[in-house]
Amino acid sequence: MTLEITTARPDPALLDLPWSTPLEDWPEDTLAALPRGISRHVVRFVKLGPRVLAVKEIKADIADREYAMLRNLRRLGVPSVEPFGVVHGRTDAFGEPLDACLITRHLQFSLPYRALYSQNLRPGTAVRLMDALALLLVRLHLDGFWWGDVSLSNTLFRRDAGAFAAYLVDAETGELHPKLSRGQREHDLDIAQVNIAGELMDLDAGGFLEESADPFDVAASIIERYHSLWDELTATEQFEAGDRWRVEERIRRLNGLGFDVDELSITTDIGGTEMVITPKVVDAGHHSRRLLRLTGLDVGENQARRLLNDLDAYAAATDRQGEDEEILAHDWLAKVYEPVVRAVPRDLTGRLEPAEVFHEVLEHRWYMSERAGHDVMVGDALADYLSAVLPSKPEEKAVLGVDTQEMPVISGPL
Amino acid sequence: MATVTFDNATRQYPGNPVPSVDKLNIEIEDGEFLVFVGPSGCGKSTSLRMLAGLEEVNAGRILIGDRDVTNLSPKDRDVAMVFQNYALYPHMTVADNMGFALKIAGVDKGEIRKRVEEAAKILDLSPYLDRKPKALSGGQRQRVAMGRAIVRSPQVFLMDEPLSNLDAKLRVQTRTQIASLQRRLGVTTVYVTHDQVEAMTMGDRVAVLKDGILMQCDSPRRMYDHPQNVFVAGFIGSPAMNLMEASVTDGGVNLGGHTVPVERDALKSAGKNVTLGVRPEDLELSDDGSGIPVTVDVVEELGADAYIYGSTEQKLLASTGETGGPVPFIARVDGRRPPEKGTVIHLKPKSGHVHVFNADSGERIGD
Numbered sequence: 001m002t003l004e005i006t007t008a009r010p011d012p013a014l015l016d017l018p019w020s021t022p023l024e025d026w027p028e029d030t031l032a033a034l035p036r037g038i039s040r041h042v043v044r045f046v047k048l049g050p051r052v053l054a055v056k057e058i059k060a061d062i063a064d065r066e067y068a069m070l071r072n073l074r075r076l077g078v079p080s081v082e083p084f085g086v087v088h089g090r091t092d093a094f095g096e097p098l099d100a101c102l103i104t105r106h107l108q109f110s111l112p113y114r115a116l117y118s119q120n121l122r123p124g125t126a127v128r129l130m131d132a133l134a135l136l137l138v139r140l141h142l143d144g145f146w147w148g149d150v151s152l153s154n155t156l157f158r159r160d161a162g163a164f165a166a167y168l169v170d171a172e173t174g175e176l177h178p179k180l181s182r183g184q185r186e187h188d189l190d191i192a193q194v195n196i197a198g199e200l201m202d203l204d205a206g207g208f209l210e211e212s213a214d215p216f217d218v219a220a221s222i223i224e225r226y227h228s229l230w231d232e233l234t235a236t237e238q239f240e241a242g243d244r245w246r247v248e249e250r251i252r253r254l255n256g257l258g259f260d261v262d263e264l265s266i267t268t269d270i271g272g273t274e275m276v277i278t279p280k281v282v283d284a285g286h287h288s289r290r291l292l293r294l295t296g297l298d299v300g301e302n303q304a305r306r307l308l309n310d311l312d313a314y315a316a317a318t319d320r321q322g323e324d325e326e327i328l329a330h331d332w333l334a335k336v337y338e339p340v341v342r343a344v345p346r347d348l349t350g351r352l353e354p355a356e357v358f359h360e361v362l363e364h365r366w367y368m369s370e371r372a373g374h375d376v377m378v379g380d381a382l383a384d385y386l387s388a389v390l391p392s393k394p395e396e397k398a399v400l401g402v403d404t405q406e407m408p409v410i411s412g413p414l
Numbered sequence: 415m416a417t418v419t420f421d422n423a424t425r426q427y428p429g430n431p432v433p434s435v436d437k438l439n440i441e442i443e444d445g446e447f448l449v450f451v452g453p454s455g456c457g458k459s460t461s462l463r464m465l466a467g468l469e470e471v472n473a474g475r476i477l478i479g480d481r482d483v484t485n486l487s488p489k490d491r492d493v494a495m496v497f498q499n500y501a502l503y504p505h506m507t508v509a510d511n512m513g514f515a516l517k518i519a520g521v522d523k524g525e526i527r528k529r530v531e532e533a534a535k536i537l538d539l540s541p542y543l544d545r546k547p548k549a550l551s552g553g554q555r556q557r558v559a560m561g562r563a564i565v566r567s568p569q570v571f572l573m574d575e576p577l578s579n580l581d582a583k584l585r586v587q588t589r590t591q592i593a594s595l596q597r598r599l600g601v602t603t604v605y606v607t608h609d610q611v612e613a614m615t616m617g618d619r620v621a622v623l624k625d626g627i628l629m630q631c632d633s634p635r636r637m638y639d640h641p642q643n644v645f646v647a648g649f650i651g652s653p654a655m656n657l658m659e660a661s662v663t664d665g666g667v668n669l670g671g672h673t674v675p676v677e678r679d680a681l682k683s684a685g686k687n688v689t690l691g692v693r694p695e696d697l698e699l700s701d702d703g704s705g706i707p708v709t710v711d712v713v714e715e716l717g718a719d720a721y722i723y724g725s726t727e728q729k730l731l732a733s734t735g736e737t738g739g740p741v742p743f744i745a746r747v748d749g750r751r752p753p754e755k756g757t758v759i760h761l762k763p764k765s766g767h768v769h770v771f772n773a774d775s776g777e778r779i780g781d
Contacts, residue, residue, distance in 0.1 A: 040501070059579050151501065178427070183467040187488045187495075194515045195501065201514055202503035216517060 007085030019090050023057040045400045052106035060100040069171040076143045080168040109353045110156035115399045117208050126218045134225035136166035146184045148173030151195035160300035161359040193219045236278040258301045260286045294329035299355035306359050350397035416569040418442040422474030434460045436626045445600045449617035457626040462606045494568035500559035502547040509543040512561040533564040571603040644776035647691045653744045660690040672704045674768050680780035689771040694744040696767035705762035708743045720752035
């Protein structure tokens with residue numbers, strides 16, 4: 001059989017990878033890191049030019065399906081890893097066929113949950129992870145995606161202005177439907193609860209869980225968080241026709257949660273005394289889209305919110321509130337944002353994403369101001385942050401996993 | 415444990431002109447292993463998911479025992495999807511891996527330990543309960559994963575193509591083991607596969623679906639010997655049954671100049687033509703030139719038997735007035751003296767082993 005590579009970004013260097021060797025036995029010099037992750041399949045990280053790629057060995061039809069699914073999810077704008085390609089037709093040195101490989105790009109500055117737990121956790125991290133995962137699940141469900149294997153292991157987290165943003169990593173069991181039934185959504189939540197409880201219990205058994213939070217309480221909290229967010233995004237609201245401000249209010253609340261309302265249905269009863277509103281199409285990324293339009297910066301939703309707040313503060317401080325927003329944003333970018341992120345020394349740029357550095361500098365300034373009893377200048381806060389805080393942070397640009405192992409379940413007769 | 419009843423259960427997706435599952439009626443007995451099988455898009459997975467609570471039921475009802483579960487959420491149905499999520503946790507003991515999910519359901523510690531021990535006994539895992547999964551073989555790990563479903567002691571197990579990502583050899587081993595485990599547990603099980611061999615080897619009964627409609631639900635033996643229609647006849651059995659059109663004559667059906675006797679009453683409604691089916695193993699070589707002439711293309715020798723892959727010319731069809739082209743034909747013959755490739759042989763069906771179907775409706779005629 002001949003090797004057949006399907007990829008949206010052809011890179012001849014792909015051909016140099018040792019495809020005729022079972023993934024498990026790939027030589028260390030091709031690997032970017034050792035195998036990590038509780039995984040049903042063999043997964044390896046390889047370096048290819050400037051990129052780090054994740055390679056997963058699976059059956060050809062499943063690889064094709066997952067590749068197509070990840071592409072669809074990207075098209076829908078769901079936060080997920082970027083599919084890179086599929087390799088078919090592999091044979092070993094004796095001509096025996098080998099399974100296909102699915103290749104995805106490693107998401108820079110993303111953190112597996114196990115890496116987060118192996119650091120000294122700030123209190124409440126578990127809660128913030130659940131918030132991020134609940135939001136991801138709501139977004140997937142709004143787009144008609146049934147995941148089928150919701151878990152911390154199948155998710156990557158990126159820091160997002162003190163919170164986290166969750167990205168889907170494994171779409172192997174997923175299905176896209178025009179619309180999900182309540183049963184499908186509940187089944188996903190059920191699976192999430194069991195998997196998260198298992199994963200946290202496992203951390204506990206391994207001595208990695210320092211937080212006092214009970215794994216079962218944390219796992220159960222995702223259900224509550226999911227439901228409150230889902231209801232806010234989809235629930236029908238009824239009020240008297242005179243209270244029209246409630247339409248505006250609902251849209252503002254949704255914006256506050258980071259969603260734009262693309263379609264809202266408004267109906268009245270026959271007499272016109274009562275109004276009923278239902279959001280029909282909501283779209284995540286309210287703040288990040290606005291920031292992207294104004295500044296060209298592509299950052300996380302909470303980071304965008306933070307940056308936009310700082311932009312407002314800049315307008316107020318320079319007494320330019322009435323001015324054209326785009327011109328203002330351009331000035332803010334050149335005079336405030338860029339000087340901060342450019343000040344990070346080269347050897348520290350792998351610690352945090354630029355927007356996260358900016359967020360932390362603002363936080364740092366707030367704490368310094370509080371301690372000093374007066375406003376501290378950004379420049380002073382930046383200098384102090386760069387010398388006292390950032391160097392102590394771990395490198396997070398390419399964290400590929402910590403203390404995990406493969407646990408293939410189906411690999412032999414019963 | 416319980417019975418499962420599909421009572422005119424129907425699923426129609428919005429915007430689809432036809433239902434994906436149309437008035438499904440099946441009564442599954444307590445402890446029975448029922449397999450849904452059919453080609454892609456036949457509604458088998460949808461049927462399972464209606465039972466699981468993942469797909470809405472637009473009309474009809476679904477009962478587990480006497481309980482109408484049509485509108486219950488998945489977790490209130492007391493069913494377990496097996497192999498849905500079978501991650502094992504490396505730092506937890508085998509016992510914890512099997513039992514931890516029960517804690518979510520609020521089962522107390524003593525009861526969890528009891529159920530885990532019972533399941534371990536059935537799965538031959540008792541000596542390993544306090545070990546870590548890493549110390550187990552692949553097969554033992556797989557049984558731990560199954561143990562997670564067993565300790566929940568659900569009323570019904572649901573399995574949706576659980577073997578689809580195994581290689582062929584492992585699939586054969588595992589299906590035997592799932593079937594024997596199910597028999598030991600005695601839990602009502604509904605299983606979905608696209609593979610008719612898997613269906614026939616595992617199920618107490620097999621339900622064949624096509625385009626959302628139940629074509630037949632019977633034991634594997636009955637399904638094989640008495641396919642209710644042309645679809646089931648062609649779908650069940652490997653190699654597939656030979657199906658060809660034949661004209662009705664006095665007292666039977668004409669097949670290559672040879673009259674296959676069929677009850678006169680049964681043929682009354684049939685019209686001038688019927689579809690005739692003969693399984694490859696139900697044919698005999700004839701030495702007198704009568705029977706179906708078959709040109710041998712390939713001979714597959716398997717030792718005791720040999721399979722002949724060839725073709726036969728369709729006779730003049732009364733329905734269209736035309737001669738059909740050559741149709742493929744498969745026959746099993748004695749492996750010690752198989753015919754030569756390229757020769758023309760004549761085959762006669764063994765008596766009582768001919769299936770006759772209405773040419774228009776495809777329904778079986780006679781017994």
